Amino acid sequence: MTALASLFSLSGRHALVTGGSAGLGAEMARALASAGAAVTLVARRAERLEEICAAIADGGGEAHALAADLSAPDGVEELAGTLRERGVEPDILVNAAGTNLRQKAGEVTRESWAATLDLNLAVPFFLAQALVPAMARKGRGRVVNIASLQSKRAFADSVPYGASKGGVVQLTRAMAEAWSGQGITCNAIAPGLFPTELTRGLYDNAELVAQMAARTCVGRNGELSDIHGLAIYLASDASAFMTGQTLYLDGGLTAR
Numbered sequence: 001m002t003a004l005a006s007l008f009s010l011s012g013r014h015a016l017v018t019g020g021s022a023g024l025g026a027e028m029a030r031a032l033a034s035a036g037a038a039v040t041l042v043a044r045r046a047e048r049l050e051e052i053c054a055a056i057a058d059g060g061g062e063a064h065a066l067a068a069d070l071s072a073p074d075g076v077e078e079l080a081g082t083l084r085e086r087g088v089e090p091d092i093l094v095n096a097a098g099t100n101l102r103q104k105a106g107e108v109t110r111e112s113w114a115a116t117l118d119l120n121l122a123v124p125f126f127l128a129q130a131l132v133p134a135m136a137r138k139g140r141g142r143v144v145n146i147a148s149l150q151s152k153r154a155f156a157d158s159v160p161y162g163a164s165k166g167g168v169v170q171l172t173r174a175m176a177e178a179w180s181g182q183g184i185t186c187n188a189i190a191p192g193l194f195p196t197e198l199t200r201g202l203y204d205n206a207e208l209v210a211q212m213a214a215r216t217c218v219g220r221n222g223e224l225s226d227i228h229g230l231a232i233y234l235a236s237d238a239s240a241f242m243t244g245q246t247l248y249l250d251g252g253l254t255a256r
Contacts, residue, residue, distance in 0.1 A: 006237070007236060007237050007238040008035060008232055008233070008236045008237075008238050009035060009036050009236065009237075010032055010035040010036045010037035010092070010232070010235060010236060011035075011036035011037075012036070013032075013036070013037040013038070013091055013092055013235070014037065014038045014039075014040070014088060014089065014090045014091060014092065015029070015032045015037045015038070015039045015040070015090060015091075015092035015093070015094060015235060016039075016040050016042065016083070016088075016090035016092070016093050016094070016131070017029040017032070017039055017040070017041050017042065017094040017096060018042045018043070018070060018094065018095055018096055018097035018123075018127070019042075019043060019095075019096035019097035019098060019146075020039075020041030020042055020043050020049060020052060020096065021041065021043035021044070021045045021048040021049050021052060022043075022048065022196065022197050023096075023194070023196030023197050023198065023224075024096055024146065024191060024194060024196055024224070024227055025041070025043070025094065025096030025097065026041070026052050027224040027225070027227055027228070027231075028094050028096060028144075028227060028228075028231040029041050029052065029056065029063065029094075030052075030055070030056055030059070030061075030228075031227065031228035031229075031231045031232055032092065032094075032231060032232065032235055033056045033059070033061030033062065033063055034059065034061060034228075034232075035232045035235075035236065037062075037092060037235070038062040038063070038064070039056065039061070039062065039063045039064070040063075040064045040065075040066050040083075040088060040090065041053060041063060041064070041065055041066065042066050042067075042068050042070070042079065042097070043067070043068075043097065044067060044068070044069050045067070046065065046067035049065035049066070049067060050065050052065075053065045066079070066082065066083075068082070070097050070119060070123050070127070071099075071115065071118065071119050071123075075123070076123060076126045076127050076130060077130075079127070080127070080130040080131070083131075089131075089134040089135075089138075090131055090134075090135075091134075091135055091138055091140055091141050091142065092141070092142045092144070092235045093127065093128055093131055093141075093142070093143045093144070094144045094146075094231070094235075095123070095124035095127065095128070095143070095144065095145045095146060096146050097119060097123065098119060098120045098146060098164075098198065099115065099116055099119050099120065099161075099198075100116070100158060100161040100198050101115070101116060101160065101161070102157045102158060102161075102201065103157060103159075103160075104157050105157075105159050108159055108160060112160060113160045116160035116161055116163075116164050117160060117163065117164050117167070120161065120164035120165065120167075120168065121164045121167045121168060121171060124145050124168070124171065125171055125175070128143050128175060128179075128186075132179055132182075132184060135179075135182070135183070135184050136179070136182040136183070136184065138183075139182070139183040140183045140184070141179070141182075141183060141184035141185070142184070142185055142234060142235045142236075142239070143175060143179075143184065143185070143186040143187070144187060144188070144189065144231065144234045144235065145168050145171065145172050145175075145186070145187070145188040145189075146168070146188065146189055146190075146191070147165050147168045147169050147172070147188040147189065147190035147246050148161070148162075148165035148168075148190055148191065149190060149191075149192060149193075149248075149250060149253065149254065150162040150165045150166070151165040151166050151168060151169045151188075151190050151246065152166075152190070152248075152254055153254070165190075168188055168246075169188060169190075169246045172186050172187060172188040172244060172245070172246060173244045175244075176243040176244030177244065180243045180244070185234075185239060185240065185242060185243040186243055186244065187234050187239070187242060187243060187244070187245050187246070187247065188245070188246040188247070189227065189230055189231070189234070189246075189247055189249055190246050190247065190248045190249065190250065190254075191222060191227065191249050191250065192212075192216065192221065192222050192248070192249060192250030192251055192253050193209070193212045193213075193221040193222060193250075193253075194221065194222035194223070194224060194226075194227075195221075195222075195223075195224065196224075209221060212253070215253050215256060216250065216251035216252050216253045216256075217251060217252025217253070217255055217256060218251040218252060219251075220251060221251070222249065222250070222251065226249065227249060230247060230249055234247075
């Protein structure tokens with residue numbers, strides 16, 4: 001293996017990917033497996049997880065399914081306990097699980113606010129907190145959070161979601177400050193418009209999708225494969241000096 005290839009190789013690494021049953025989570029898991037990492041995919045839908053794992057295995061990768069509900073009160077603790085029982089100590093964590101309830105500002109309740117902030121903001125922190133000690137013992141870890149265009153810009157009917165994703169940017173900085181001295185880098189990807197379950201409603205509006213594409217510098221919206229390179233970079237040794245950053249993978253939409 002050349003020196004350059006070794007920088008991006010994930011051979012011998014283990015990645016835990018939440019939200020791994022669909023969308024960007026599943027796609028990032030595929031990318032990490034293609035670079036040599038063993039991946040454990042976490043989501044509520046066991047059957048869908050098994051399908052993704054089978055597809056990764058068919059491509060020559062190693063993938064394991066772990067059904068869990070991170071929105072449950074003890075979801076993070078139960079997941080951490082299951083990982084200990086299985087002897088799994090991930091050195092890569094991708095926090096891709098999330099929700100957007102899409103309520104008008106006047107319809108947001110304390111319950112929907114709490115549910116959104118918990119899954120999108122609290123779970124990534126407490127799951128990382130649970131995994132960091134093992135990463136620190138190895139002297140190496142990678143945490144990749146998922147931010148959003150709404151970390152920087154406001155969109156309609158998304159007050160709790162926007163607040164949570166704005167928080168992810170600062171959370172990523174705070175995680176980096178706390179843990180990067182132990183060899184654990186913490187960064188975030190802020191995707192533009194990609195075809196996922198969270199954006200299915202938007203893709204029903206062809207005019208709106210076209211408008212979003214026109215606002216980018218490259219003239220199109222994201223394709224799922226566009227996240228492969230950045231996911232591998234942030235999980236690999238190539239990004240060892242990159243931490244506390246949010247990278248906007250948006251075709252230049254926020255540059256205009």
